[in-house]
Amino acid sequence: MENLVRHRYWWFAISLLVIVPGLYFLLLNPLITTGSFAIGLRPSIDFSGGSMWDLRFPGKTAADVTTGAIADIFAKNGFEGAQVQLSSVDVNGTAIVEVLVRTKVALSSTDPNSQTTAVINALKATFGDVTREQLESVGPTVSQESTRSAIIAVFGASLAILLYLTWAFRLAPHPVRYGVCALIAMLHDVLLVLGVAAILGTFFGLEVDALFLTALLTILSFSVHDTIVVFDRIRENLINRRSGELFDDIVNHSVVQTLPRSINTQITTLFTLTALLLFGGQSIRNFIAILLIGLISGTYSSIFNAAQLLVVWEHREWRNWFRRGNPDGDQPAIPA
Amino acid sequence: MRSRDLYSLLLIVIVAGVALFINFSPSQSFLGRDVRFHLGLDLQGGIQVLLRTTSATATKDEVQTAAGVIERRVNGLGVGETVVQVAGSDRIIVELPGVENPDQAVETLRGTGRLEFIDPQGQYIPTGTVVRTSGDPNPAKLANTNPVSGTATLTNTVPTGPIYQSITDGKDLDTGAVQPAFSQGGTLGSRPAVAFAFKGNSARSLEQFTSSNVGKPMCIILDSEVVSCPTINAALPNGSGIIETSKAEDRDRILNQLKYGALPIPLVVETSRTVTATLGQASVSTSIVAGIAGLIVVALFMILFYRLPGFLAALALMIYTVISFAIYRLIPITLTLPGIAGFILSIGLAVDANVLIFARLREEYRRGRDIRTALERGFEESWPAIRDSNVSTIITSIVLFLFGNSFGVSIIKGFAITLFLGIVVSLFTAIVVTRTFLRLAAPVFSEQNAWLFGIDRRNTPSETATTAEAI
Numbered sequence: 029m030e031n032l033v034r035h036r037y038w039w040f041a042i043s044l045l046v047i048v049p050g051l052y053f054l055l056l057n058p059l060i061t062t063g064s065f066a067i068g069l070r071p072s073i074d075f076s077g078g079s080m081w082d083l084r085f086p087g088k089t090a091a092d093v094t095t096g097a098i099a100d101i102f103a104k105n106g107f108e109g110a111q112v113q114l115s116s117v118d119v120n121g122t123a124i125v126e127v128l129v130r131t132k133v134a135l136s137s138t139d140p141n142s143q144t145t146a147v148i149n150a151l152k153a154t155f156g157d158v159t160r161e162q163l164e165s166v167g168p169t170v171s172q173e174s175t176r177s178a179i180i181a182v183f184g185a186s187l188a189i190l191l192y193l194t195w196a197f198r199l200a201p202h203p204v205r206y207g208v209c210a211l212i213a214m215l216h217d218v219l220l221v222l223g224v225a226a227i228l229g230t231f232f233g234l235e236v237d238a239l240f241l242t243a244l245l246t247i248l249s250f251s252v253h254d255t256i257v258v259f260d261r262i263r264e265n266l267i268n269r270r271s272g273e274l275f276d277d278i279v280n281h282s283v284v285q286t287l288p289r290s291i292n293t294q295i296t297t298l299f300t301l302t303a304l305l306l307f308g309g310q311s312i313r314n315f316i317a318i319l320l321i322g323l324i325s326g327t328y329s330s331i332f333n334a335a336q337l338l339v340v341w342e343h344r345e346w347r348n349w350f351r352r353g354n355p356d357g358d359q360p361a362i363p364a
Numbered sequence: 365m366r367s368r369d370l371y372s373l374l375l376i377v378i379v380a381g382v383a384l385f386i387n388f389s390p391s392q393s394f395l396g397r398d399v400r401f402h403l404g405l406d407l408q409g410g411i412q413v414l415l416r417t418t419s420a421t422a423t424k425d426e427v428q429t430a431a432g433v434i435e436r437r438v439n440g441l442g443v444g445e446t447v448v449q450v451a452g453s454d455r456i457i458v459e460l461p462g463v464e465n466p467d468q469a470v471e472t473l474r475g476t477g478r479l480e481f482i483d484p485q486g487q488y489i490p491t492g493t494v495v496r497t498s499g500d501p502n503p504a505k506l507a508n509t510n511p512v513s514g515t516a517t518l519t520n521t522v523p524t525g526p527i528y529q530s531i532t533d534g535k536d537l538d539t540g541a542v543q544p545a546f547s548q549g550g551t552l553g554s555r556p557a558v559a560f561a562f563k564g565n566s567a568r569s570l571e572q573f574t575s576s577n578v579g580k581p582m583c584i585i586l587d588s589e590v591v592s593c594p595t596i597n598a599a600l601p602n603g604s605g606i607i608e609t610s611k612a613e614d615r616d617r618i619l620n621q622l623k624y625g626a627l628p629i630p631l632v633v634e635t636s637r638t639v640t641a642t643l644g645q646a647s648v649s650t651s652i653v654a655g656i657a658g659l660i661v662v663a664l665f666m667i668l669f670y671r672l673p674g675f676l677a678a679l680a681l682m683i684y685t686v687i688s689f690a691i692y693r694l695i696p697i698t699l700t701l702p703g704i705a706g707f708i709l710s711i712g713l714a715v716d717a718n719v720l721i722f723a724r725l726r727e728e729y730r731r732g733r734d735i736r737t738a739l740e741r742g743f744e745e746s747w748p749a750i751r752d753s754n755v756s757t758i759i760t761s762i763v764l765f766l767f768g769n770s771f772g773v774s775i776i777k778g779f780a781i782t783l784f785l786g787i788v789v790s791l792f793t794a795i796v797v798t799r800t801f802l803r804l805a806a807p808v809f810s811e812q813n814a815w816l817f818g819i820d821r822r823n824t825p826s827e828t829a830t831t832a833e834a835i
Contacts, residue, residue, distance in 0.1 A: 033673075058698070079614060095698070134635075135633070135636065136415075137632035137633050137634060138632050138633075140467070140470075140633050140636065141467045141468070141470075141471055144467065145467075145570050149401045155380060159640070160638070160640070161637070161639070161642070161643045162637075162638065162639050162643060163637070163638045163641045164635075164636070164637045164638075165633075165635060165636045165637075166634075166635045167414075167416070167633075167634040167635055169416065169634060170414060170416075170635050172658075174491045176397070177767055178767075180767070181766075181767035184763050184767075185759065185760050185763040185764075187757055188759045188763065189756050189760070192427060192752075192755060192756060192759060193752075193756070194628055196752045196755075199677050236652050237774075238776055241776075241781075242702060242764060242776050243781050245760055245764050246709070246760070246764075246779075246783070247762070249756055249759070250757070250758030252753070252756040252757075253716075253753040253754075253756055253757055254753075256749060256753040256756060257720065257753055258754045260748050260749035260752060261749070262749075263748075264745070266706045286723075288723050289719050290714075291722040292665075292669065292719045292723070293712065293715070293716045293720075295665065295720050296665060296666075296711075296712045296715050296716070296719070297709070297712035297713075298663045299661040299662055299665060299712075300658035300661070300662060300708050300709060300711050301709070301712075303654045303655075303657035303658035303661060303708070304658065304705055304708055304709075305653075305658060306654070306657070307653040307654035308650055308654040308705065308708075309650060311406070311647065311701060312702060312705055315702065315705065316705065316797050319709070334475070353637045363792065
């Protein structure tokens with residue numbers, strides 16, 4: 029039988045291999061390209077404030093509409109530096125030009141109506157018929173508050189889960205370890221997803237919005253969900269421990285025992301998420317993609333990080349990390 | 365077959381039957397309750413606005429009063445399924461689904477509704493002009509002018525121009541006397557109008573002013589904007605009169621704003637989201653396809669992998685879907701696009717408990733236990749894992765719900781609610797429903813048809829292998 033615990037440092041290395049490039053784009057890339065420290069995520073109007081327009085031009089082809097002309101019209105109406113993105117939607121069999129416009133400034137809070145009317149009329153004068161499918165505007169106070177609530181939500185959820193885990197594993201030896209290891213696995217997933225979002229944001233313009241945060245929190249809970257299933261097995265096997273049984277073997281045994289469940293649950297979630305990704309509509313596509321990445325990471329981290337970290341902790345292997353010789357921990361330094 | 369199992373089966377049949385009835389009731393009502401699906405703004409189109417007060421001294425009570433006034437105005441619009449709620453200390457969320465002209469509706473709602481009469485010093489001020497009055501010398505409409513050309517910069521200009529003397533105080537308006545009316549004849553014929561009356565000091569000063577200024581103009585101001593400047597024909601006795609308008613829509617707007625009282629605090633639009641109904645409709649149909657596809661694939665997977673137990677789990681999954689929808693309709697839960705995603709995601713969660721149990725069942729059977737013991741142990745042994753993992757997801761959904769509340773965005777709340785309900789309902793279907801089904805199916809089991817249960821004893825139990833290795 030495969031000994032998964034023996035190769036634990038390889039599993040950690042694989043995690044790092046994915047996380048480190050993400051961290052580069054999250055933290056270093058903005059510093060290198062702009063010279064100032066910033067987080068390499070592209071905030072949507074939910075967090076940065078501004079407005080987002082979804083416009084359709086019936087009877088126009090992509091050749092008739094240019095991003096520059098649209099940006100000019102927005103600039104003339106008080107929205108400097110608007111980002112315009114062209115795409116095509118299929119409405120009853122005919123392709124229609126769809127334009128997404130993002131502005132840095134929110135609509136006027138005292139008189140939003142005349143402002144939108146002015147923009148739409150100016151667009152109509154140039155391009156003929158224009159329909160406004162969607163318009164969102166977020167003012168600066170709300171966006172600042174949203175950012176604050178987002179941070180509170182992530183920390184609040186983490187703390188609540190840590191406390192619950194410590195309580196749930198109170199009968200196992202060293203209950204705090206389970207909470208902390210689950211939390212590290214969770215951190216792994218958060219960093220990985222943030223890193224992927226930073227990479228996608230840098231190259232494909234992926235925006236971090238309220239839905240992204242929802243996805244992140246869901247990933248947190250699913251990650252812990254998976255970890256608990258594995259930990260529960262370890263707890264059970266520890267209680268029924270035979271004399272002379274090594275901690276490493278118990279962990280390995282538990283991981284292997286829960287493997288079919290981990291894989292099968294992962295597969296069913298993959299099925300439902302793929303269905304959503306394929307048919308679920310444009311507006312939640314990014315949300316589902318992030319969920320998909322995060323859930324795979326969550327399953328990986330529960331098997332290959334959380335459980336393995338328990339072993340590392342059991343042997344206090346960090347004492348060997350900076351010594352000469354083989355730090356790979358092929359053999360446990362101290363028998364349990 | 366024990367009677368306990370039969371009672372459980374009866375319970376399941378009743379619950380599923382009621383749920384089915386709620387879902388397919390032709391009258392779309394259950395015990396007098398409307399059980400139609402409530403669709404969120406992103407699915408049926410409409411507008412959501414977050415109004416914020418600009419008054420720094422606004423108290424919680426004033427915000428609450430303002431929300432009450434807005435709610436009455438919303439009801440005056442005659443739109444269904446509206447939401448008006450106070451968020452935080454200085455904000456009001458308003459949701460108007462399926463409104464024809466959302467921008468106009470919001471203008472009606474957030475207008476302060478402060479009616480003033482001013483002495484224009486003999487001038488006829490054009491309709492629509494924003495003026496400074498002694499009642500409100502620095503109107504918000506003048507303070508923050510947006511640049512019209514791209515080169516102009518946004519500055520907070522100090523309003524200039526004359527301050528007109530207010531004859532009346534908006535607070536003295538007798539809202540009970542505000543009624544639709546028609547002006548009598550004149551050169552323009554009968555026109556839509558609003559009847560009003562003032563009380564107290566304002567009534568006296570209006571009567572005084574009109575009686576001593578017959579033949580001169582007087583301007584009617586609503587929220588710092590000139591409605592009209594009629595010539596005074598005669599004194600207005602007891603401070604009552606009518607406001608003429610040129611269009612029926614204007615009449616309705618003024619009527620709505622005055623009738624339900626003035627807002628105690630000025631409000632501005634902080635955040636707004638509008639979606640057209642066509643876009644919402646497209647989202648509904650794609651979600652249905654995604655949901656059905658997800659359900660079918662998961663059911664097929666369970667059947668192929670776990671055979672008969674998998675089939676029973678798929679059956680439980682269908683019951684899960686029917687119950688969930690019935691709950692959405694009963695409470696009711698407003699369905700949004702992320703909410704539906706939350707439901708589809710919870711399909712995966714719903715089978716997770718079954719996957720845990722079946723994996724355990726296989727293990728126990730391989731250890732040499734008979735099918736019944738393996739079944740019972742499978743459920744018992746997997747319970748702590750199911751409980752602990754679901755509690756952590758419940759914690760997250762609660763955090764998401766609270767967070768979504770402070771966000772003032774219903775999309776996150778929708779996701780949190782469906783996820784939460786998904787966990788609770790799936791615990792019922794995965795534990796009670798599947799367990800009862802399996803217990804009832806157990807007598808069918810024999811060594812010959814073990815394949816039907818997807819279990820066999822041929823594989824070396826992994827238990828011994830590991831133990832041997834360990835020792």
